Amino acid sequence: MTDDLIAAIPTGLLIDGEWRPAVSGRHLGVEDPATGKTLAQVADAGAEDVDAALAAAVDAQADWAATTPRFRAELLRSAYDAVVANREKFATVISREMGKPLAEARTEVDYGADFLRWFGEETTRVGGRYQAAPDGNGRILTTAAPVGPCLLITPWNFPLAMLTRKVAPAIAAGCTMVVKPASLTPLTALLLAEVLNGLGLPRGVLNVITSSSASTVSQRLMHDRRLRKVSFTGSTPVGRTLLRLASDNIVRSSMELGGNAPFLVFADADLDRAVDGAVVAKMRNNGQSCVAANRFYVHRSIAVEFTDRLVTRLEALRFGPGTEPVDAGPLADEAQRDTVHTLVRAAVAGGAALRTGGEPDTGPGYFYPPTVLTSVPPDSPVLHNEIFGPVAPVVPFDTEDEAVSLANESEFGLAAYLFTENLDRALRLVDRLQVGMVGVNQGVVSNAAAPFGGVKASGLGREGGSEGIREYLDVRYAAISSPLGRP
Structure with a gap:
């Protein structure tokens, strides 16, 4: 039964709403760490696939940003319901490709689903401010706009929760995405992509690239001026490399890096x-x-x-x-x-x-x-x-x-x-x-409603909480000429 579940997961690349093989035809083996045996073969993306994924995200960005907050909120709520309804399926896949016990995998599914629900609720709360200028000469108006196409790079240790912690706020903010899941645990990401695709997420909003070469994906995308944000969870050395790449095009960066x-x-x-x-x-x-x-x-x-x-x-x-x-x-x-x-x-x-x-x-x-x-x-x-x-x-x-x-x-x-x-x-x-x-006096700090992140070499920015959606938004300010008081 478990083998049938694994076999039913799409193993291609999700680009512009369609599952497709890698242009090269190459595949990447996914191993069961409890046995050392291969569970599945997924597409191994190359440069042409990466370019196609970003092009799809760029093409979809304007229309996606124009959707209403309510539409995005309801889509995320539907995603939450779908993940919870398929808890055993997700937990089994996590357990098989990552090795964690089923009970702990179920806890991850609940935690990961919470990000979908939380950011669905945050979607309609994004606002700005309107106030009189202190000198009385006009008004100050601020609004928030999606930062644009994002590269989301997730680790292997929490293959669902670390993914929803990035995908959910990007959807909520109105950003399109290219997701690069860890090569050790891509099946959970592919399963979530299939669920989101089936809920009516517009083409090109979510693109998933599985690859044995993280550098092929990241360097290709980070050198493209159309990419506007990168969110990475992983080691500090890789985070430093990504920040150096981000400096060339001043790419907005969120880094959840190492800990001790x-x-x-x-x-x-x-x-x-x-x-x-x-x-x-x-x-x-x-x-x-x-x-x-x-x-x-x-x-x-x-x-x-x-x-x-x-x-x-x-x-x-x-x-x-x-x-x-x-x-x-x-x-x-x-x-x-x-x-x-x-x-x-x-x-x-x-x-x-x-x-x-x-x-x-x-x-x-x-x-x-x-x-x-x-x-x-x-x-x-x-x-x-x-x-x-x-x-x-x-x-x-x-x-x-x-x-x-x-x-x-x-x-x-x-x-x-x-x-x-x-x-x-x-x-x-x-x-x-x-x-x-x-x-x-507790051994757990993780909570979808709380800001997750560190200082020093542990990273930049925050995920989760009301702070999490801000990582995907740019603030815009308008100076409005409107003298106060009587003429």
């Missing part, structure tokens, strides 16, 4: 709550999340007890293929598993103590066990690199200032987590931590 989230546990924390939060923040998607807790800083007075409890909880987790009743699935591919293991080996070689885990599974698929490290040297790469795996280094601290200093000692600034029963401390730390998002 600190997880702070103070002496007065509710330890049960802190351990629960740690498991969620670390093990969501098996640690393959930009907001995953990477560095655990725990007050020295409770560090041993916290670590013991964390080890017990992680060792009890069940691992296996996502379609089975498990708590965690495989890592995305062999390269990701090797990267995680290299970080662990370097930490241990530098003097870190291995409390649990630390050796990759030898069976089929790309499994890596939950791993807890203590006595980690301050210069260990595991504390300074984005792990993207189920590895938890625990480091003790003595004072609040020390904890803040350790937390901020990173080029990244996406998310942080803090656990304390002291409200004054919590509010103080929200201001002191150099991040875009803080989870206070």
Whole structure:
């Protein structure tokens, strides 16, 4: 049944409302990370396909921008209903191509659908302002207009939610799109495109290009002056490259890049709550999340007890293929598993103590066990690199200032987590931590109604919340000659 579901997904390129093969005839294999076997073959786009996709988006832009906010709002609401109605189908595809357990995949479907609903509601709330000029000489009028054709590049770790988080505000704002999903997980994007296409989305508004070469797509489009925006979720090095490309044509840019989230546990924390939060923040998607807790800083007075409890909880987790009743699935591919293991080996070689885990599974698929490290040297790469795996280094601290200093000692600034029963401390730390998002006594920060994004090397702009639609809008100002007062 699952194989029939995968086989029914379109595997071509969606360009100008039609599914078509790559001009070259090439294909890209999609692998099941739980087995290492090929699930499907999808079209592998080249330069001619990329040009055709942008041309379709450009041709559709004026008419799409002229549609009413209500029309776009109702289309997004219909998309929300359709995704929710097909939750099991989406969850199964996510589980097969990405590896996450079905229960977690269902949660992603709900989260991804929420962006469709949220931005459908935001569509009719876009406004401007009208006011008298301070000197009384005329009026100030501001309006918002769609920025224009967009390139949306999504990652493999949340193949539906990261897509709807970009597509939904673009639709709401009246922008056309060329979407480049991750080569590891294109099937979910193709399934969503099929759903949106079937709801009456006009031709050329959404174009989907699957390709084994992200640079072929991005460089081709970023050098074209007709492209007006790029939104990228992925690594900081790739984000830097895209920003350099964007500078040539001054392309509007949104970048949700790498993270290295600190997880702070103070002496007065509710330890049960802190351990629960740690498991969620670390093990969501098996640690393959930009907001995953990477560095655990725990007050020295409770560090041993916290670590013991964390080890017990992680060792009890069940691992296996996502379609089975498990708590965690495989890592995305062999390269990701090797990267995680290299970080662990370097930490241990530098003097870190291995409390649990630390050796990759030898069976089929790309499994890596939950791993807890203590006595980690301050210069260990595991504390300074984005792990993207189920590895938890625990480091003790003595004072609040020390904890803040350790937390901020990173080029990244996406998310942080803090656990304390002291409200004054919590509010103080929200201001002191150099991040875009803080989870206070909870291990989850993601919410469609909240602005998602970071500072420093973690990116530019925000996705979600009322802020998310602004990334796809330009402000226009009109100075109206209309003297105030009596003639």
